[in-house]
Amino acid sequence: MGDPKGFLNLKRVTVEYRPVCERVKDYKHVVALRTDSKSQEQASRCMDCGTPFCHWACPIGNYIPEWNDLVFHGHWVQALELLAVTNNLPEVTGRVCSALCEYSCVLGINDDPVTCRENELSIVEYGFKNKLIVFRAHKKRTGKTVAVIGSGPSGLAAADQLNQAGHKVMVFERDEKIGGILRFGIPDFKLEKNILDRRVNIWEQEGIVFKPGINAGKDYPAQKLLEKFDAVVLCGGSRMPRDLKIEGRNLAGIHFAMDYLMQSNRRVNGEKFSSDKLIDAKDKRLPADERGSWFGFYHSRGHGDHCRRISASGTFRLAGRS
Numbered sequence: 187m188g189d190p191k192g193f194l195n196l197k198r199v200t201v202e203y204r205p206v207c208e209r210v211k212d213y214k215h216v217v218a219l220r221t222d223s224k225s226q227e228q229a230s231r232c233m234d235c236g237t238p239f240c241h242w243a244c245p246i247g248n249y250i251p252e253w254n255d256l257v258f259h260g261h262w263v264q265a266l267e268l269l270a271v272t273n274n275l276p277e278v279t280g281r282v283c284s285a286l287c288e289y290s291c292v293l294g295i296n297d298d299p300v301t302c303r304e305n306e307l308s309i310v311e312y313g314f315k316n317k318l319i320v321f322r323a324h325k326k327r328t329g330k331t332v333a334v335i336g337s338g339p340s341g342l343a344a345a346d347q348l349n350q351a352g353h354k355v356m357v358f359e360r361d362e363k364i365g366g367i368l369r370f371g372i373p374d375f376k377l378e379k380n381i382l383d384r385r386v387n388i389w390e391q392e393g394i395v396f397k398p399g400i401n402a403g404k405d406y407p408a409q410k411l412l413e414k415f416d417a418v419v420l421c422g423g424s425r426m427p428r429d430l431k432i433e434g435r436n437l438a439g440i441h442f443a444m445d446y447l448m449q450s451n452r453r454v455n456g457e458k459f460s461s462d463k464l465i466d467a468k469d470k471r472l473p474a475d476e477r478g479s480w481f482g483f484y485h486s487r488g489h490g491d492h493c494r495r496i497s498a499s500g501t502f503r504l505a506g507r508s
């Protein structure tokens with residue numbers, strides 16, 4: 187614990203947003219990156235608890251108190267190394283994770299929690315800014331080949347781990363670009379796609395072969411996969427929505443959230459859709475399910491925010507679900 191009184195002397199400072207007048211003109215990231223010195227200050231609020239519930243709550247088990255301490259002391263390189271032990275894509279989780287760590291932060295019991303997610307983002311962006319995250323040449327290859335099916339977060343993490351272990355990895359993706367839900371499910375204003383491309387480019391240099399536009403099992407037969415590779419890792423996502431069998435379900439204007447988001451992301455990327463295929467929330471009032479993804483235009487902040495950013499005239503929530 188770097189500063190025993192950090193949490194007493196400093197208040198939590200949350201994210202800073204780009205000026206509204208600027209960000210309404212584009213779909214770029216709305217949050218401005220924090221300065222390194224601000225991150226060091228905020229990291230000093232970590233109490234380095236004996237039982238770090240943040241670490242326990244983090245789905246990938248990040249060593250949060252440890253890297254907070256390293257950041258506070260300005261040991262950015264060590265913090266980056268420690269972060270890389272548990273996280274293949276901190277630049278993504280640092281931007282879009284729901285930060286269960288912060289909900290579990292002990293300081294949050296009687297004060298505002300430590301800004302763990304932003305600290306995580308600061309570490310990885312420090313790494314990119316200072317060219318510390320570059321491709322690593324492999325000293326030894328195992329001679330084994332692995333096919334990874336799906337290039338969402340799990341597929342990419344698996345590919346990176348397997349590649350680091352020395353196996354020859356090929357990632358199959360049915361969409362035209364790599365990233366799965368990271369590319370097509372998350373709006374650019376939360377996760378710009380150049381962030382994803384930056385990491386994928388490094389992995390390509392490290393030897394991972396990406397095969398977008400190939401639906402494994404259909405375009406590339408399963409039998410061939412089994413013959414050509416020593417192992418196959420299935421990392422497909424779930425694009426199958428849960429439907430709701432209620433009266434009025436078939437009325438016009440009711441869409442699954444992912445259909446809407448995927449099309450919106452493609453449109454932001456310059457793709458055009460004919461009017462009969464277009465799902466456009468502009469000037470519409472939008473009901474939304476509170477938790478599920480099977481009804482209305484959105485089920486999470488991503489969908490709601492996106493609808494607001496394209497000037498939907500209002501969103502309101504359905505109270506519950508059967």
Ligand code: SF4
Binds near residue numbers: 244280286287288306
């Ligand atoms: S924000 Fe980072 S440290 Fe917190 S729960 Fe998510 S991945 Fe873990």
